[in-house]
Amino acid sequence: MRPSRTSYPLSWRLMDAVEAVAAAVWPRSFSAAVPWLMLMPAVVLVGLLVLGLWDMADGSFRTLDTATFLPSDDYSLANYDRAFTEKLFFTVASRSLIGSLIVTVITLVFAFPYSYVMVRTRSAALRKFLLIALFLPFFIGQVVRAYGWLIILGSQGMVNEALGLVGVAPIRLLYNYPAVLFGLVQYMLPFAVLMLAPALTAIPEEMESAAGSLGANWVRTFIHVVLPLAKPGFIGAGLVVMTLSLTDFAIPAILGGGSQDFIANAIYDQFFRTSDQGMGATLALLLVAVGSIMVGVVFALFGAGTLAMGRSK
Amino acid sequence: MTGPSKPFLNLGRRRFLQGVGLAGAAGLVGMPFGRAFAAEPEKPKEIIVRAWGGSWVDSLKKGVSDPFTEATGIAVRHDLTEDNEIQPKVWAAVAQKRVPPIHINWDTTTNATKSALRGVTEDLSDLSNLANVTELAKPVGLDGYPIVNTYGxxxxxxxxxxxxxxxxxxxxxxxxxxxxxxxxxxxxxxxxxxxxxxxxxxxxxxxxxxxxxxxxxxxxxxxxxxxxxxxxxxxxxxxxxxxxxxxxxxxxxxxxxxxxxxxxxxxxxxxxAKYDTDGLWIPKGLPENELYWAKQYINFAITKDAQQVWLDGLGLPGVVPGVNPPADLVGDPxxxxxxxxxxxxxxxxxxxxxxxxxxxxxxxxxxxxx
Missing domain, CATH: 3.40.190.10 (Periplasmic binding protein-like II)
Structure with a gap:
């Protein structure tokens, strides 16, 4: 009896052909290399970054000749000497470091209850509202958001107008350090919530119920159950917020009124205002080094948190 | 363009011809521009002029770019990249022997001087209209005209x-x-x-x-x-x-x-109060024909008619004698x-x-x- 053609349909034949071609191009014996092949995009990306850093490292050892505006042929540590001895760079670096730590702490404090309610609420409407409120800022760029604060907090802005209604004279809410920190916290909050939410989702609700049934009130449950189990989320969120704050450019530039520069602003000045690319490269490399050390210390002390994708360390 | 600006454009067109040295023979005036420039290098479709935004670029467009386009048929595109940010791009292009991203840089004289010292600027000494400008047009402390100052x-x-x-x-x-x-x-x-x-x-x-x-x-x-x-x-x-x-x-x-x-x-x-100048300069590395027309743009920018309209918009004194101050700035410090x-x-x-x-x-x- 002749077999029916439908017993081996055309789509299967096509798949056989595709498999045969795939086997010819990538034999089964190569299968061990598949994970490495999938890593290739990341390797290329990091490789390009390293190449750029190498070029910057070369530039950082060359000083600017202001008679020709060319970098020197000779290598020296002059730029690094300036970076470590000039008061300007110390001021800007310490402001950036302290600022990033303050912003990280405040952002995590605000992000936790938001994430907790978003994850635990039984109201689908409230969860959707919180999600929309979380993602909406991502559609608005950082610069636009900063300008929004100029409108709201300016001398003739909405806040001062409201204060004027109750007889309070206009006060300067912008162009100072607190304004920069405020702007950074507002910018970083969605990032922190996004990093915290998966960690909170991973905490079984039954754990909290069990703590309650054993007599713990909500404060003890929160301190002894939720917070410890949420630690990976805090670490991941903290790392992201800290590194983004440390390297931020736009918020200090727009809300700082020119006198609250962070390191990124100082780097921009060297590259684009004084045309001293060697000094700019030096500051950029030091920023990378400081950021990496801070992340390394956190990894060593607390692990990588949610960034470790479930691994303990 | 229509209305009151037309007489200026007609005048500007004649001035432009004089500026580029093509109106030496009176019979050339009124000749179709395609023919007037027939002996000149090939025209690019456009030239790119880096400029500051807002009223700055509006004034340049009205006083220089639009009349230049009308006279030559070459479109002028204004690149509003910040002067500080275009500088490293131009420097890198010249160092790598690539065609630079702009034809003309409208720049502060201080910034432009850095580029001149680095050797990335074309010499503009052969512009015919330099014969008619004040000493303000000449950059101080540099040889020749790597930059032409256009106003103070x-x-x-x-x-x-x-x-x-x-x-x-x-x-x-x-x-x-x-x-x-x-x-x-x-x-x-x-x-x-x-x-x-x-x-x-x-x-x-x-x-x-x-x-x-x-x-x-x-x-x-x-x-x-x-x-x-x-x-x-x-x-x-x-x-x-x-x-x-x-x-x-x-x-x-x-x-x-x-x-x-x-x-x-x-x-x-x-x-x-500090008095300073801005100027125009051309980066090295342009094709010959584009360099020629970029020079003509700058040559036109230092004609009296171009300066009058351009600098009326900016409210700044130019480098050509006889440019009248805007009415609101007569006697102004x-x-x-x-x-x-x-x-x-x-x-x-x-x-x-x-x-x-x-x-x-x-x-x-x-x-x-x-």
Whole structure:
């Protein structure tokens, strides 16, 4: 009896052909290399970054000749000497470091209850509202958001107008350090919530119920159950917020009124205002080094948190 | 374009022909432009001119770019990349022997001098209209014409009259009045303020650049006033939004704020005000024909007719004799025309400024960021 053609349909034949071609191009014996092949995009990306850093490292050892505006042929540590001895760079670096730590702490404090309610609420409407409120800022760029604060907090802005209604004279809410920190916290909050939410989702609700049934009130449950189990989320969120704050450019530039520069602003000045690319490269490399050390210390002390994708360390 | 601007364009077209040396024979005037330039190098479809935005580019377009396009058929595209940011791109292109991203850079003379010292600028000495310009067009301290200065400007003390009920401030020291705390603004690199600060601080201009302690002392006092630090667009915005009452800024920004309805005036205080120039230059590496037409653009920009319209928009004095000041700036200290006017202003060579810019920038920032 002749077999029916439908017993081996055309789509299967096509798949056989595709498999045969795939086997010819990538034999089964190569299968061990598949994970490495999938890593290739990341390797290329990091490789390009390293190449750029190498070029910057070369530039950082060359000083600017202001008679020709060319970098020197000779290598020296002059730029690094300036970076470590000039008061300007110390001021800007310490402001950036302290600022990033303050912003990280405040952002995590605000992000936790938001994430907790978003994850635990039984109201689908409230969860959707919180999600929309979380993602909406991502559609608005950082610069636009900063300008929004100029409108709201300016001398003739909405806040001062409201204060004027109750007889309070206009006060300067912008162009100072607190304004920069405020702007950074507002910018970083969605990032922190996004990093915290998966960690909170991973905490079984039954754990909290069990703590309650054993007599713990909500404060003890929160301190002894939720917070410890949420630690990976805090670490991941903290790392992201800290590194983004440390390297931020736009918020200090727009809300700082020119006198609250962070390191990124100082780097921009060297590259684009004084045309001293060697000094700019030096500051950029030091920023990378400081950021990496801070992340390394956190990894060593607390692990990588949610960034470790479930691994303990 | 129609209406009142037409007569100017006709005149500009004739002037343009004269400028590029093609109207030597009277019979050429009125000849179709395609034929008039038949012997010239091939025209590019467009040339790219880096410019500042807002009223700056509007004025350039009206006074130079549009008439140039009408006369030659070459479109002019304005690239509004910041002058500081285009510089490394141009430098990299020249170093790598690539075609630069722009044909002409409208630049501060100080910035342009850096590019000239680096050797990335074309020599413009052969522009025919340089025969008709004042000495202001020539960059100080450089050989030839790697840059053509096109106008001068003054860093005035702009102020809100309502904040100065006793009349215009007479001295930069008036900015130290406690009632102005948090209500004044400077450029974020201190440009325009160093030299008057040297005088206001009790120093001498002759001591620049060797001893500027008086300037730093005065700037340190200004720092106590918690000034805002920004760039050109910031000043206009800050005056409009009521953030500041006084600023050291280019008169054009103050004039623009006034045109936008802000109650603002400006003055040159008794210590003087910095006078500087902007210019046009061409980066090396352009194809020959594009270089030729880029030069013609600059040659046209220093004709009287182009300057009259361009600089009317900016409210700045040009480099061609006979350009009339806008009606609102006749006798204004920000529009110097006489020797007496210039005596009130402070001009330091671009070369000195360039050589010490990084040092002055660092010192100013150190004070202001402290």
């Amino acid at each position: 400007y003054v860093y005035v003390l702009a102020y809100r009259p309502s904040a100065f009920p006793d009349g215009a401030p007479k001295s930069w020291k008036d900015l130290l009045d406690p009632k102005l705390k948090g209500r004044i603004a400077l450029y974020n690199d201190g440009i325009g303020f160093h030299f008057p600060a040297q005088v206001a601080g009790g120093g001498k201009l002759e001591d620049i650049p060797d001893n500027m302690q008086a300037a730093w002392d005065f700037i340190a006092k200004i720092k106590e006033q918690e000034p805002l630090l920004g760039e050109d667009p910031d000043f206009t915005a800050w005056f409009q939004k009521g953030e500041i009452d006084a600023a050291c800024t280019i008169s054009t920004n103050a004039r623009e704020a006034k045109a936008n309805g802000v109650d603002i005036a400006w003055t040159v205080p008794e210590e003087g 920000s529009y110097p025309t006489t020797e007496a006017d210039f005596k009130k202003l402070i001009r330091i060579s671009s070369k000195v400024q360039v050589e010490h810019e990084s040092e002055w920038f660092g010192k100013f920032k150190e004070i202001m960021q402290g």
